[in-house]
Amino acid sequence: MKHSILIFLTLLIYSCANTTKVATNKLNIPHLLDSRKISKEIELKIQYGNHQFFSGIKSNTMGFNGNYLGPTIKLYRGDSTKLKFTNDIEEPTTVHGHGLHVNGEIDGGPQNIIKPNEKWEITIPVQQEASTNWYHPHLMGKTAEHVHAGLAGLYIIEDENSIQLPLPKTYGVNDIPLVVQDRGFTNGKMNDYSVSMQELMEGKREETLVINGTINPFIKAPKGWLRLRILNGSNARFYELYLKGNLSFYKIATEGGFLDKPIKITELKMAPGERNEIMIDLSDGLSKELMATFLPAENDGVSMFLTKQRVLDIRVDNSKESKGTLPEKLNQITPLNPSDAVVTRTFELEMDMDGEEGENMNGMDMGNMFSINGKSMDMMRIDEKVKKGEIEIWRIKGEMMEHPFHMHGTSFLILSQNGNPPKKEDQGWKDVVIVGNEWTEVIMKFNHVATKRYPYMYHCHILEHEDAGMMGQFTVE
Numbered sequence: 001m002k003h004s005i006l007i008f009l010t011l012l013i014y015s016c017a018n019t020t021k022v023a024t025n026k027l028n029i030p031h032l033l034d035s036r037k038i039s040k041e042i043e044l045k046i047q048y049g050n051h052q053f054f055s056g057i058k059s060n061t062m063g064f065n066g067n068y069l070g071p072t073i074k075l076y077r078g079d080s081t082k083l084k085f086t087n088d089i090e091e092p093t094t095v096h097g098h099g100l101h102v103n104g105e106i107d108g109g110p111q112n113i114i115k116p117n118e119k120w121e122i123t124i125p126v127q128q129e130a131s132t133n134w135y136h137p138h139l140m141g142k143t144a145e146h147v148h149a150g151l152a153g154l155y156i157i158e159d160e161n162s163i164q165l166p167l168p169k170t171y172g173v174n175d176i177p178l179v180v181q182d183r184g185f186t187n188g189k190m191n192d193y194s195v196s197m198q199e200l201m202e203g204k205r206e207e208t209l210v211i212n213g214t215i216n217p218f219i220k221a222p223k224g225w226l227r228l229r230i231l232n233g234s235n236a237r238f239y240e241l242y243l244k245g246n247l248s249f250y251k252i253a254t255e256g257g258f259l260d261k262p263i264k265i266t267e268l269k270m271a272p273g274e275r276n277e278i279m280i281d282l283s284d285g286l287s288k289e290l291m292a293t294f295l296p297a298e299n300d301g302v303s304m305f306l307t308k309q310r311v312l313d314i315r316v317d318n319s320k321e322s323k324g325t326l327p328e329k330l331n332q333i334t335p336l337n338p339s340d341a342v343v344t345r346t347f348e349l350e351m352d353m354d355g356e357e358g359e360n361m362n363g364m365d366m367g368n369m370f371s372i373n374g375k376s377m378d379m380m381r382i383d384e385k386v387k388k389g390e391i392e393i394w395r396i397k398g399e400m401m402e403h404p405f406h407m408h409g410t411s412f413l414i415l416s417q418n419g420n421p422p423k424k425e426d427q428g429w430k431d432v433v434i435v436g437n438e439w440t441e442v443i444m445k446f447n448h449v450a451t452k453r454y455p456y457m458y459h460c461h462i463l464e465h466e467d468a469g470m471m472g473q474f475t476v477e
């Protein structure tokens with residue numbers, strides 16, 4: 001009885017706090033595992049947890065080495081880093097390195113199953129440029145549930161360029177990771193994963209923002225420049241991020257690395273799987289609020305009535321100065337020339353509302369309902385064969401709604417997006433692109449091998465769509 005009163009009071013305080021805009025929880029910063037400061041392999045245990053989103057109330061969660069999410073792993077270009085994953089949960093899973101340019105056999109796709117009580121040891125040869133990437137399960141049909149439970153973490157890659165740039169670099173102080181997710185709660189306890197027919201169609205979208213596992217978070221940042229590494233780690237929700245008061249900020253990196261130079265923006269749309277780095281000027285010593293507009297599945301562009309929630313209350317500690325600044329030049333991106341492309345492939349992401357014969361609505365066996373080019377994901381089928389080292393153009397479109405299209409094994413540049421040229425702030429290396437019902441074209445080169453046994457995936461990063469079959473497999477040889 002006493003316990004339920006406590007829960008009631010906690011919720012009451014929270015709901016008041018939310019309306020009076022007082023952030024009550026210090027942002028959780030995932031533990032940093034720096035591969036150059038760890039002499040042996042990096043160990044990650046996949047385990048059950050009981051994370052407290054609301055103080056005193058335990059939720060059923062999963063995490064790597066903890067209750068929810070996992071440590072941030074720092075890798076360096078030129079190094080080979082050993083990782084050992086141990087599966088301590090009672091079901092199989094996999095750990096995909098999203099954004100990593102590695103061979104299919106260590107990519108952690110649906111074929112790289114780690115059974116309960118088993119280990120998966122990989123050595124990552126880090127060959128790509130500085131970027132913010134992430135790891136999460138990719139088990140066929142279970143990705144959405146495992147990520148929802150909390151299985152996700154960040155890889156930060158550093159290189160010669162990122163080390164010499166005068167950007168803020170003190171992890172957790174002026175270089176802060178933000179894993180943005182939405183979750184549903186009942187009496188303070190996170191709702192276990194389930195998916196209704198509507199949630200299957202639109203993707204699982206819930207009502208409360210959770211940042212690094214923290215509800216309603218604040219940070220105290222030193223005066224000066226603040227660097228945020230943002231991952232949309234939600235199952236399906238798209239957000240438009242902005243600073244309260246419509247203040248401007250700078251985008252400095254996309255999924256695969258730094259932009260050539262910082263681009264000043266006031267809004268940043270992010271689909272699931274996308275990462276962006278931004279810089280916020282706190283030199284005026286005033287607090288800022290990073291906000292998110294919840295974008296609906298069918299985005300008609302009317303944002304007035306959409307839910308808005310605070311992502312982060314940024315308070316400035318005027319007694320401290322941030323080391324680091326915003327350089328004019330960040331990178332030297334060498335664009336790929338479309339006339340050098342040897343192959344052009346097309347991908348149409350489909351949601352067939354008519355259904356197929358033999359479908360079973362109750363068992364959620366959707367037959368061919370979610371597909372790409374008319375084919376629902378089949379682990380026994382290779383859909384595309386790519387030649388290693390060749391430049392390709394992929395043309396992609398999706399029906400019914402916007403879909404975040406992701407491919408494994410490389411990064412691409414956008415040639416056109418939904419029929420339009422890419423915005424300046426999107427002209428960087430990426431591995432997720434929002435596609436609509438007009439063609440989106442991306443150009444890339446595949447430099448790593450993926451065999452028939454361990455192929456790469458391309459798929460919609462709305463995890464419910466992915467699990468339901470909006471995914472295909474390709475080899476690179």
Ligand SMILES: [Cu+2]
Pocket residue numbers: 349402403404460461462465466470
């Ligand atoms: Cu989709």
